[in-house]
Amino acid sequence: MAILQQLAQALADQTIEIVDLTHTLETRIPVIQLPAEFRQSAPFKIEEISRFDERGPLWYWNNFSCGEHTGTHFDAPIHWITGKDYPDGATDTIAVQKFMAPACVIDVSDRVRDDEDYLLTIADVEQWEAKHGRIPEGSWVLMRTGWSTRQYTDAFLNHKADGGHSPGPDSQLPLWLANERNVIGWGTEPVGTDAGQAHALAKPFPCHHDMHGSNKFGLSSLANLHLLPPTGSVLITPPLKIKQGSGSPCRVLALVEKNARQR
Numbered sequence: 554m555a556i557l558q559q560l561a562q563a564l565a566d567q568t569i570e571i572v573d574l575t576h577t578l579e580t581r582i583p584v585i586q587l588p589a590e591f592r593q594s595a596p597f598k599i600e601e602i603s604r605f606d607e608r609g610p611l612w613y614w615n616n617f618s619c620g621e622h623t624g625t626h627f628d629a630p631i632h633w634i635t636g637k638d639y640p641d642g643a644t645d646t647i648a649v650q651k652f653m654a655p656a657c658v659i660d661v662s663d664r665v666r667d668d669e670d671y672l673l674t675i676a677d678v679e680q681w682e683a684k685h686g687r688i689p690e691g692s693w694v695l696m697r698t699g700w701s702t703r704q705y706t707d708a709f710l711n712h713k714a715d716g717g718h719s720p721g722p723d724s725q726l727p728l729w730l731a732n733e734r735n736v737i738g739w740g741t742e743p744v745g746t747d748a749g750q751a752h753a754l755a756k757p758f759p760c761h762h763d764m765h766g767s768n769k770f771g772l773s774s775l776a777n778l779h780l781l782p783p784t785g786s787v788l789i790t791p792p793l794k795i796k797q798g799s800g801s802p803c804r805v806l807a808l809v810e811k812n813a814r815q816r
């Protein structure tokens with residue numbers, strides 16, 4: 554009781570701030586494009602039902618539709634073939650305790666500025682740990698790249714003749730994070746948790762393959778990672794409770810102690 558009262562007080566006096574890591578869902582939000590032989594995810598669509606008019610004089614509301622993996626969103630383990638059999642791996646079956654967890658933020662914006670296909674390595678994480686300490690068990694690992702500033706432009710999907718180009722983890726990192734650090738998941742700024750060219754890696758789609766294969770989660774299209782400290786924030790990430798959902802758009806929030814923001 555005392556802890557919750559302290560939390561409520563800290564939120565009221567903004568000793569703890571709430572940072573929104575979510576892009577706005579609107580029709581121009583970019584949706585991942587797969588090679589033409591595969592079925593595509595539908596774009597975000599919104600249609601007014603009524604707005605204080607003859608269709609409904611006192612009320613305003615909309616119908617909307619989109620794919621589960623649209624905008625800032627949560628990837629559940631059953632999204633990938635390696636995680637398909639986890640009974641607690643769908644949006645409706647994941648334990649709700651897992652929707653609040655601490656975050657570590659690894660900033661490689663400078664490297665991504667020079668190389669838009671930059672792949673984060675185990676060595677990069679170990680270098681980060683030498684400065685900030687070992688990644689605590691059950692943490693999110695968030696790759697900060699500055700990519701979110703490209704949102705709503707062609708540079709976000711960054712499609713070229715050979716597909717999308719965006720940063721992500723290399724082939725080895727996701728399994729290492731799952732096994733050696735027991736993280737809760739991996740989060741990133743581009744359209745998906747894996748790099749744009751991840752289909753061409755020695756191990757294709759390593760984040761999807763190994764994170765979901767280890768019953769761990771993904772967050773993608775995150776915004777405002779520059780407002781988080783390297784350690785010490787807590788994320789709130791509940792997806793919509795879709796029956797056997799593989800993921801869902803998600804309002805991702807971070808609790809951050811005042812004056813802990815990254816500069």
Ligand code: MN
Nearest residue numbers: 622627628800
């Ligand atoms: Mn996804």
